[in-house]
Amino acid sequence: MSDLSIFDVNPAAGAKSESPLAMTRVTVATVASPAKAGVVVREHAFQGHLILRGRATDDQFRAGVEQALGVPLPLKMGPLSRDEARGVSIQWMSPDEWLVIVPAGREFATENRLREVLSGHYAVMNVSGGQTVLELSGPAVRDVLMKSTPYDVHPRNFPVGKAVSSVFAKSSAIIRRVAEDRWELVIRRSFADYLYRWVLDASEEFGVYVAS
Amino acid sequence: MLHIYCPYCEEYREEEEFRPKGEAHIARPAEPEATSDEAWGDYLFFRKNPRGLHHEQWYHAAGCRKFFNATRDTVSYQILETYKAGQQPTVTAAARAAQAAGKGVAK
Structure with a gap:
């Protein structure tokens, strides 16, 4: 354990916290139910x-992590x-x-645990407030990704379990x-509004449903 | 669009993910205080602008955010190799000359 002073940046009791999408969360639904949608958008x-x-x-x-x-600690891209x-x-x-992602509320305990077992040359930084996760699921997600990124998202190049920046x-x-028809986007807080609107706009032609 | 091999991600990525960062292998003078103004000016501001092979730095801005080096032909824009920061190029003008000379002997 290092002698750094660390503190819980998000104490549960009473402190108000807002998702980066709190101000822009419009519940768009061009189709009646998630089952009919080409893309279901959900924020985690x-x-x-x-x-x-x-x-x-x-x-x-590696052993400590x-x-x-x-x-296990992944040792190469993908x-x-x-x-x-x-x-x-x-x-x-x-x-x-x-990038380590843990369930809501577990970040402080996880950071402490890492600091307990690790020693020497390492760093742990809590960036929870800086980014958020958008989950896209449905049969048309790959089409939306193909419109949005130059990266090859064909299953041949992008199997389940792969992650790229x-x-x-x-x-x-x-x-x-994360699954055959389920993808996650980890997006920056400052771009969250723009990217969320982009995803809705790009998904509209396939039928989009925003799940809360 | 160029397809650039990132030696850290070990994958070809689109040019859009990268930023060019100019000439590579520029050594900072070991003793700045003892360096003449002219040599310091050369180090700071003067860059090669060759026609042909050029060793340059690239930055994988949207990916692993690491600097690496590339050997690029400035005439054809072909990237001949990429290698990690701190490593030396294998495709150089000298290596090419040696190869050409070797071929000449074989004939």
């Missing part, structure tokens, strides 16, 4: 996002380490940087394929 707000940095070549670092989070039942995932962002709608986003 308030999840815990942590940026973890360290040396991938350090055995102790696995011990603290229960999923495959997401994910435990869907517990809602924990680790994504490779760059050779010495990872790329250009999205002239901005940037992290694109994660």
